[in-house]
Amino acid sequence: MVSSMTAIVAPDVGTGRKIFFPFLVMDLPDPSSADDVVIAGRQRASEPEPVLADTSPGTTTIWAPNRLQRDLDTLVIHDATGFLDTVQLRKHGIRLLAEPIITYTMIAPKAFKISGTTLEEAEEPLEEATATTGSVANEISAPHAEVTELLSLFLENVQTEEIQDRCELIISGIIDSYGTSGIDALQAHLVVQAQLVAPTLEPLFWKFLTALGVRRGDPTDRIAKEILLRHLNSPSAGRRAASASALGAIPDAAVLTALERRAAVEQNRMVQATLNAHIRTLKRHGLPAPKIL
Amino acid sequence: MAYLLRKFSDKNAWAEVEDSPLWEQGDCPAQAFVQVFDNRAGVSTWRVNTEEEVERVIAAQAFMRSTIGDFAYCLIDEEILRKDGLTLKNTPVKTPDKEVNSLHVDIVGLTAHQLIRLARRINEEFDPLVMTRLEILEAAAKFFRQHKFDRNFLFSGGNKGRSEEEIAISKNLLVNLWKKAEIDLPSTQN
Numbered sequence: 175m176v177s178s179m180t181a182i183v184a185p186d187v188g189t190g191r192k193i194f195f196p197f198l199v200m201d202l203p204d205p206s207s208a209d210d211v212v213i214a215g216r217q218r219a220s221e222p223e224p225v226l227a228d229t230s231p232g233t234t235t236i237w238a239p240n241r242l243q244r245d246l247d248t249l250v251i252h253d254a255t256g257f258l259d260t261v262q263l264r265k266h267g268i269r270l271l272a273e274p275i276i277t278y279t280m281i282a283p284k285a286f287k288i289s290g291t292t293l294e295e296a297e298e299p300l301e302e303a304t305a306t307t308g309s310v311a312n313e314i315s316a317p318h319a320e321v322t323e324l325l326s327l328f329l330e331n332v333q334t335e336e337i338q339d340r341c342e343l344i345i346s347g348i349i350d351s352y353g354t355s356g357i358d359a360l361q362a363h364l365v366v367q368a369q370l371v372a373p374t375l376e377p378l379f380w381k382f383l384t385a386l387g388v389r390r391g392d393p394t395d396r397i398a399k400e401i402l403l404r405h406l407n408s409p410s411a412g413r414r415a416a417s418a419s420a421l422g423a424i425p426d427a428a429v430l431t432a433l434e435r436r437a438a439v440e441q442n443r444m445v446q447a448t449l450n451a452h453i454r455t456l457k458r459h460g461l462p463a464p465k466i467l
Numbered sequence: 468m469a470y471l472l473r474k475f476s477d478k479n480a481w482a483e484v485e486d487s488p489l490w491e492q493g494d495c496p497a498q499a500f501v502q503v504f505d506n507r508a509g510v511s512t513w514r515v516n517t518e519e520e521v522e523r524v525i526a527a528q529a530f531m532r533s534t535i536g537d538f539a540y541c542l543i544d545e546e547i548l549r550k551d552g553l554t555l556k557n558t559p560v561k562t563p564d565k566e567v568n569s570l571h572v573d574i575v576g577l578t579a580h581q582l583i584r585l586a587r588r589i590n591e592e593f594d595p596l597v598m599t600r601l602e603i604l605e606a607a608a609k610f611f612r613q614h615k616f617d618r619n620f621l622f623s624g625g626n627k628g629r630s631e632e633e634i635a636i637s638k639n640l641l642v643n644l645w646k647k648a649e650i651d652l653p654s655t656q657n
Binding site for chain 1: 475476477478479480481482483485486534536537539594595596597598599600601602
């Protein structure tokens, strides 16, 4: 079944390093062979769904984790077709290598030509495809690479106040540098990793929420506010407390209303104290007058 | 009546375990325990009698960190601790505010049972309070203007102070706050 094993390489514009995406190439079953179909069916049934994947065109697909590369714990592929085109792999399935916790995933490229199907796309010249893939990889890998390093720092150190402060500064730096892409990268990695190492990572999520409270201008602030308002009603008291603190930095009537609504039903004393403090502060400082359209 | 101001080093973590079933079992969740037993010397507190002392202690402590956020704390009735037989020891420390330095008190010689009982009291009997980041910055600016806070403590080297160079390369703290006009400092050095 396994035909070869190699690695896809892409330069990382952020760090200057080469990023190696290890993968395992497998022959796809031939639909004309009943035996192969049965085998494939069994294998697919035992394979978990991608942790976070959206296969619609132009969207980001995230596969995790990838422990073979210490500097790239989570592998991000913007468009799987590009990578497959680059290495000229057709009619092959790609299995990402990951250990010790494996989230097996099969990548189905857009131009996957399986005999017996009708899906076909015009082939891009190889050089053009390589250039496109490279730029996409560079564009998206920088914030993800920084988030990966952040996760290593957090998980490999004792959680002192100093380490947590440092992580908060790094998170703020990522959002400052990459805006909404930075927020996306942080969210994606934290959600994926939280499934694997929860609740270890929860304090880092709180730092992420705290960092969203810094005003940076739209569209970053708009996205940040949406995330914070969502977590203000999280089942996690820690996330509610962190969101309340961060929202306090947003002098906005909608935010004040959300804080007051939450305070009316909040049972956790610490979260309640945080909500009360920010409601008090927002009311004392006043809110900007609403725009008259 | 004197209170001992005790900081929650991680209010989000405390919020997460506030309703933990471990409390009812006479135990203490790890996330809370490490916030009480965070120093071999004892449990660090500040003796406060007035609202201004609360503000000065909090603002002074906030500036000992590399980032400034909300400050969560509780006020512990000193008499209750004395009745519990806990030993208090005045242990002055250095902060930007020379007058509050002498307000620092360590609760020392705690046994494991006493530590857990103290954590339980903090969780159940003393209301958590929060001073927001904005309130801290406002208070600090006021105390810098009134020269209650020593600007040189932050800018000159020495014990817990920061050199001009450290401040200049700092991604946060005073310079950033200053640049963003989040805090008003006297512009000239003494």
